[in-house]
Amino acid sequence: MLSTIVIICIFGFLAAAVDAIAGGGGLISLPALLLVGIPPHLALGTNKFASTMGSFNSSITFARSGKVNFRLVKWLVPFTFLGACLGVWSVLRVSPDFLNKIVPILVLFVGIYSIIHKTLGIEDQFQGLKRSSILLGVTFSFALGFYDGFFGPGTGSFLIFAFITIYGFDFVSASANSKVLNFTSNLASLLLFAWNGKILYQYGIPMALSMLVGSQVGTRLAITRGARLVKPIFITMSLFVAFKLIWQSFN
Template sequence: MISSIIIICIFGFLSAAVDAISGGGGLISLPALLLVGIPPHLALGINKFASSMGSFNSSLTFARSGKVNFQLVKWLVPFTFLGASLGVWSVLRISPDFLNKIVPILVIFVGIYTLINKNLGIENRFNGYKTSSLLLGIVFAFSLGFYDGFFGPGTGSFLIFAFISVYGFDFVSASANSKVLNFTSNLASLILFAWNGKILYQYGIPMAIAMIIGSQVGTRLAITRGARLVKPIFLTMSFLVSLKLMIW
């Protein structure tokens, strides 16, 4: 058990650091839990518990740095929570298998579009929001919240891309604001997993501590190194998420 905890803590640290920068940390943390022999339904619960702690810490650090636009996200958070709650409720009744074919294509599209547009997300061009852009933001907040509760892989990438495309944020600001929504959807899912007894806390607590430390490192790197660090990591994780989903 001790060796298993050490393994998931190491990979938990790495996944949280990457996730804080660009999203896609679940690509590292969830396989680590499965690697040490934890059953899938319990691995999902442990991962959601630990990643929620990491995303909360990232959100807090980004907020303290002034990178989170609370005037905007205050409108989006309730719809993300509602969407995630409905997503978890739905996945208990409907198989998410059909998304395995659709999501990789969408994530690849996001990666290719970002790669082609060399200046996308490099400069912060946010100049406030209008009613139309706020409504569009509410739609993506609800939709991606639902998706995260229902299925999950690539949520961070989609959120970052949405903040850049809709509001003109740079990659660092997009990562900061997406972390707040990501934590919201994680929290909604976590509540249900905990309610149904799907979390093994003897694994979840050590992994959560490692992910809090990892998220702190990743967030600081994103803030100090800027969009030119975040963009290549974002592209790499987008394509890795797509590849992983294709071979599932």
């Protein structure tokens, strides 16, 4: 059991550090839990428990640095939470298989678009809030909250991309605000997993502690190194998510 905990803690640290910077950490932490032999339904719940702790820590650190726009996220958080609850409720009744072919294409588009537009997200071009931009934000936060509860992979990439394209944030600010919404959807999913007894706390607690440390390291790197660090990692993780999902759909 000790060796199992060591393995999941190492991968948990790496996952949280990457996730804090650019999203996609679940593609590291969840396979680690499956690798040590934890059944899929328990691995999903345990991973959600640990990753929620990491995203909470990242949200707090980003907020203290002044990178979170509370005037904006106060409108988005309730709709993200509602969307995630509906997503989890729906996935218990509808197979998510049809998303396997659509999502990789969308994530691949996000990565390629970010490569082509070399100045995308490098400078913060936020010019304030308008009623139309708030309504658009409410729409995407509800939709991505639902998606995270229903399916999940690529949520961080979609959130960061949305904050950049809709509000003109740079990658650091987009990552900061997306982390708050990601924590919200994680929390909604966690509550439902916990209610249904799908969390192995003997693994989830040590993994959560390692992810707290990893998220702190990743967040600090994002804040101090800026968008020129975040963007290449964001592109790498977007492409990694896309190709991993494509590979899974053919196997």
